[in-house]
Amino acid sequence: MIKKQDISVQQTDLLTEISVAYYQDGATQEEISKKFSISRAKVGRMLKQARNEGIVEITVKYHPVFSAQIEQRLMKRFSIKRALIALDQSNEEEQRQQVAGLVSNYLASILKDGMVVTVGQGRNVSAVAHHVGVIAPRNCKFVCAIGGIHPRGGMFNADHISRQLAKKYGGSSETLYAPAYAENNAQKTAFMQNETVKQTLDLARKADVSLVGIGNMSENNYMVSLGWFTADEVLQSRLTNGVVGDFGGYDFFNVQGNIANTVMSDRVIGLSMNEFRPITNVIAIASENSKPLALLGALRSGVVDVLATSVSNALTILNLDEQIKP
Structure with a gap:
């Protein structure tokens, strides 16, 4: 039988x-x-x-010219300065490195002595700081846009990233002497009123360039793993408030690009999403293929000047923008 x-x-x-x-x-x-x-x-x-059934996996390798065409479509659709589009890679880490390389090259082309760069947290921003390449020295100051995270955050901490960028370019860095996450609004307000914290954030607001990561609202969100928010809080914000992403770990927004008021709001110490608007070169970075919806919301907010992501994400963003009306 x-x-x-x-x-x-x-x-x-x-x-x-x-x-x-x-x-x-x-x-x-x-x-x-x-x-x-x-x-x-x-x-x-x-x-x-x-x-x-996954026995066969088909991967399309796009020619760089195709990426340039997508960049033009994104620039026209969302009125951004640049779209840095990396060819699709076979795994997440390779993809992150490809995107980081494009951002690193772009930075090298625009940074000048005396500029201030506001720096966010997370894996994608960290990958830019650790990208290996020939860099011309620039006497820039790299300033944290958000407070520090638990030691297990390590190299994804904004302060660590700022220091690494300063080392890479031969510039200097400035620490935001506060935790990234406060247990309640009263605690956050106390930190925000501290003169040292205020001075650092004032400098960050006046930056010429900003590097910021875009997060998606899943139960595997980086901030959940850090213990800032619970998986249920993230789930409820998505279901109840329509939240699709976070901007640099600070503000949470919906697919229309509007800031959403959730139970997670007012608990992070750093620059708010709207405080990035005066910065002339806000570079939003997201390499993971789980983030097109979050990137669409970020682009619709009008805060982003330069997008850095993959071909597949870029194409999905363009398709979603046609399907989900502003």
């Missing part, structure tokens, strides 16, 4: 053999039909089944 499990294994083996013959060896569907004694129509169905 043949067990169902054995049939399933045999079916998977057959799907794999057919997929290898078609995609790797270059056999036609007619040749596969004769070899395996099945109809050509069934070969087509099995190849589709192999893709649906």
Whole structure:
């Protein structure tokens, strides 16, 4: 008696053999039909089944010229200065490094001695600071836009990133001497009234350039892992307030780009989303393929001047903008 499990294994083996013959060896569907004694129509169905079950994964590699065309579409659609579009990579870390490389090159082209750069937190901003490349020295000051995070945040801490950028460019950094997260609004207000904190944030507001990460509102959000907010608070903000993303870990916004008032509001110490508006070069960075909706909201806010992301994210943003009216 043949067990169902054995049939399933045999079916998977057959799907794999057919997929290898078609995609790797270059056999036609007619040749596969004769070899395996099945109809050509069934070969087509099995190849589709192999893709649906993940036996076959198809990745499209875009030419750089295609990325340039997408950049022009984004610039026109959202009235931004630049869109730095990295070709799609096979894994998240490679994708982050590709995007970081584009941002690093862009920074090298616009930074001048005496400029102030406001720096956010997170993996994508950190990747820019740690990107290896030949950089001309720039006597710039890198200032934290948000307070410090728990030690386990390590290299994703805004202060660490600021120091690394200062080291990379031969400039200087300024720490925001406050925690990023306050337990309540009263505690936050007390920190914001501190003269040292006020002076640092005043400098950050007057920056020439800003590096900020865009987060998406999932239960796996970076701020949930840090213990700032609970997974339930994030879920409720999404369901009740329509929140799709966060701007640099500070403000939360909906897909229309409007700031949403949630239970998570007024608990982070740093620059608010609107305080980035006067900065002439706000560079929003997000490499993960889970963030197109958050990036759409960020672009619609009018705060972003330069977008840095992947080809697949860029295309999805353009499609979503057509489907979800402002």
